[in-house]
Amino acid sequence: MAHDPARSAAIAAELRARIIGGGLQPGDRIRQEEVAAEFGVSRIPIREALRILESSGLVTLVASTGAWVTELSLEECREIYLMRERLEPLLLSLAMPTHTQESIAEFDQLAEVVEQAASPGDFLEADREFHRAVMAVPGTLRLSETVDHLWNLSHYYRRRLLSPEVSRRREDIVAEHRMILRALELGDVDSAEAIMAAHIRHTRRLVEAHPEMFARDRNGEER
Amino acid sequence: MAHDPARSAAIAAELRARIIGGGLQPGDRIRQEEVAAEFGVSRIPIREALRILESSGLVTLVASTGAWVTELSLEECREIYLMRERLEPLLLSLAMPTHTQESIAEFDQLAEVVEQAASPGDFLEADREFHRAVMAVPGTLRLSETVDHLWNLSHYYRRRLLSPEVSRRREDIVAEHRMILRALELGDVDSAEAIMAAHIRHTRRLVEAHPEMFARDRNGEER
DNA sequence: CCGGGCGGAATTGGATCCAATGATTGTTCG
DNA sequence: CGAACAATCATTGGATCCAATTCCGCCCGG
Numbered sequence: 001m002a003h004d005p006a007r008s009a010a011i012a013a014e015l016r017a018r019i020i021g022g023g024l025q026p027g028d029r030i031r032q033e034e035v036a037a038e039f040g041v042s043r044i045p046i047r048e049a050l051r052i053l054e055s056s057g058l059v060t061l062v063a064s065t066g067a068w069v070t071e072l073s074l075e076e077c078r079e080i081y082l083m084r085e086r087l088e089p090l091l092l093s094l095a096m097p098t099h100t101q102e103s104i105a106e107f108d109q110l111a112e113v114v115e116q117a118a119s120p121g122d123f124l125e126a127d128r129e130f131h132r133a134v135m136a137v138p139g140t141l142r143l144s145e146t147v148d149h150l151w152n153l154s155h156y157y158r159r160r161l162l163s164p165e166v167s168r169r170r171e172d173i174v175a176e177h178r179m180i181l182r183a184l185e186l187g188d189v190d191s192a193e194a195i196m197a198a199h200i201r202h203t204r205r206l207v208e209a210h211p212e213m214f215a216r217d218r219n220g221e222e223r
Numbered sequence: 224m225a226h227d228p229a230r231s232a233a234i235a236a237e238l239r240a241r242i243i244g245g246g247l248q249p250g251d252r253i254r255q256e257e258v259a260a261e262f263g264v265s266r267i268p269i270r271e272a273l274r275i276l277e278s279s280g281l282v283t284l285v286a287s288t289g290a291w292v293t294e295l296s297l298e299e300c301r302e303i304y305l306m307r308e309r310l311e312p313l314l315l316s317l318a319m320p321t322h323t324q325e326s327i328a329e330f331d332q333l334a335e336v337v338e339q340a341a342s343p344g345d346f347l348e349a350d351r352e353f354h355r356a357v358m359a360v361p362g363t364l365r366l367s368e369t370v371d372h373l374w375n376l377s378h379y380y381r382r383r384l385l386s387p388e389v390s391r392r393r394e395d396i397v398a399e400h401r402m403i404l405r406a407l408e409l410g411d412v413d414s415a416e417a418i419m420a421a422h423i424r425h426t427r428r429l430v431e432a433h434p435e436m437f438a439r440d441r442n443g444e445e446r
Numbered sequence: 447c448c449g450g451g452c453g454g455a456a457t458t459g460g461a462t463c464c465a466a467t468g469a470t471t472g473t474t475c476g
Numbered sequence: 477c478g479a480a481c482a483a484t485c486a487t488t489g490g491a492t493c494c495a496a497t498t499c500c501g502c503c504c505g506g
Contacts (some may be wrong), residue, residue, distance in 0.1 A: 006488080007489080045490065065498065
């Protein structure tokens with residue numbers, strides 16, 4: 001137990017979970033030694049873990065200076081949503097041929113879970129689960145990874161958004177999920193893509209309406 | 224000079240250049256100690272460099288086993304082109320508002336360079352330069368990085384493709400570049416996006432017509 | 447009173463050394 | 477004679493130690 005190989009991957013996963021979960025917030029500095037002490041390892045696997053997280057964009061490394069949880073500007077967040085608007089319809093279109101009556105029934109269940117989520121946290125979790133399931137494709141490693149990274153990057157802001165705006169947007173989201181499911185049932189790829197794009201675009205609009213969540217483009221560090 | 228901080232980044236850049244340039248080919252194993260000896264450093268910065276390259280997908284790391292230059296299957300390559308078909312039109316649309324008469328004139332020069340490239344290597348280089356220039360946007364870090372990674376990943380196969388198929392496809396590419404420029408002159412975003420997507424789609428079709436370039440999906444290692 | 451330059455502490459990056467895992471070869475048994 | 481097993485070897489992953497850089501506060505000078 002003293003020497004797990006690839007311990008860095010496990011540490012990266014734990015740190016990622018903390019960032020997604022909100023334990024570590026954008027702008028927070030990550031000191032190698034602190035984390036090393038906490039996990040009871042040396043700084044080497046921490047460095048590797050930070051590089052892994054940097055590669056997905058969750059952490060920003062500055063040479064000889066330090067590591068911070070990536071803080072998005074409004075423009076960057078907008079960019080991420082724009083990418084999602086293009087990539088997720090593609091991923092969905094690739095996933096559709098693999099769907100069956102049974103899998104669509106499961107998606108229906110997942111949509112139900114979203115609708116009945118009690119807390120904002122549950123809602124986000126269920127929403128992500130729904131999207132992940134609907135767009136799951138066995139083969140497409142890079143594409144689904146990329147999409148996953150984009151979700152991770154914007155997760156924090158999605159949660160902040162959900163708190164004040166819960167009621168109205170939730171209904172929209174639920175309705176859009178139902179529309180996506182309907183397109184899946186019909187096997188209508190074009191409609192599914194279009195609705196998915198609109199679904200993401202609507203959330204982007206909401207993000208753009210709340211610029212106060214973001215750092216002023218490159219200044220104003222130290223949350 | 225003995226201790227450059229962030230030497231790993233420089234090593235990563237050099238290795239990346241070798242992979243792009245063809246010195247290292249997909250499937251080649253990269254042994255940490257070899258590279259370390261060659262650069263006159265310890266294995267630590269090599270490990271970091273390999274992680275950096277892995278993050279962009281150029282290198283595949285297997286825990287406790289080793290590092291290989293990423294070898295794409297036909298399906299993966301197809302996936303990369305599909306992603307490019309969606310992302311590059313987006314990037315182009317973001318770039319267009321920043322274009323001016325002068326910058327478009329420069330693009331014209333670059334298109335000229337592509338047309339008059341002598342060797343396949345020059346052609347690829349010029350083609351990439353053209354695309355990069357046309358889609359250059361000051362702000363969009365993540366998107367242009369992602370697109371850059373996708374180009375890097377498929378560069379090797381693009382070169383292999385160009386050798387046998389030079390004549391015919393070259394004319395098409397040149398013509399499509401001209402069409403893109405025309406759309407830029409007119410400021411017609413929709414056309415520009417559509418042509419760019421078609422441009423990439425055509426190359427994808429060519430890739431799909433040459434499955435013999437690819438490894439059989441996950442076997443047949445050791446080039 | 448304010449700004450620039452200097453010095454020390456904190457923190458990161460790299461080198462060397464050691465442990466553990468995976469691959470390969472030789473050996474032995476069915 | 478082939479196949480499965482075991483031991484050795486090569487290679488990667490981690491720990492400890494050391495050097496270099498950055499950041500902070502402090503002091504001196506204008």
